């Protein structure tokens with residue numbers, strides 16, 4: 058390793074100012090109270106779902122309602138869930154991410170497990186589970202509303218999310234966070250080639266470019282493979298299809314783990 062710190066995985070503690078009670082007045086100014094190791098002018102590619110706002114919990118609730126509705130006589134809820142996961146893997150390959158794809162997965166899984174045609178009434182009920190997700194208010198994760206505009210003062214922020222263009226753009230608009238981003242990338246899939254394209258399009262220097270997100274599979278590993286630094290923000294409800302072993306950062310690249318969005322204050 059020599060003098061290269063590249064393989065070190067460092068854990069950044071929550072800033073001391075995290076406690077609301079200790080700061081009774083005014084907004085908390087993270088980047089003054091906590092000296093940041095990286096100078097201004099970094100490019101931060103930031104994931105959206107389960108990094109900036111809650112997302113997967115709504116899917117989990119919809120899936121629980123769906124499993125209850127299916128009420129399968131021989132399959133356990135866990136077996137139904139595994140069948141749905143498999144249907145989702147297949148649908149994503151053909152239809153990509155988003156609610157239309159999710160609805161298709163629910164119907165495919167239902168057809169397979171009931172071994173018969175799905176009635177119009179059942180179709181409508183299944184669609185309503187997916188529709189309940191679309192109707193959710195945007196719930197920002199702790200610290201995002203305060204910290205994101207502060208990060209935008211010092212760094213270039215690019216939203217980097219995958220999924221349906223219309224759905225992701227709509228969520229961003231409703232979040233109120235759009236002014237902090239200098240660009241928005243809604244991509245079909247996050248793989249090393251996608252990251253390389255985005256980096257080239259925005260003329261990002263890899264040495265000062267970071268991917269920040271909650272998914273080892275989509276945010277961290279492909280960004281590291283594309284030569285970027287990465288910050289993994291743990292979210293306890295990350296979608297099972299996003300789970301993966303986190304790669305080790307190659308020499309010269311940084312991989313930092315934090316336990317919430319607020320942890321970024323100590324880095325940037």
Ligand SMILES: [Mg+2]
Nearest residue numbers: 104106107108
């Ligand atoms: Mg995410």
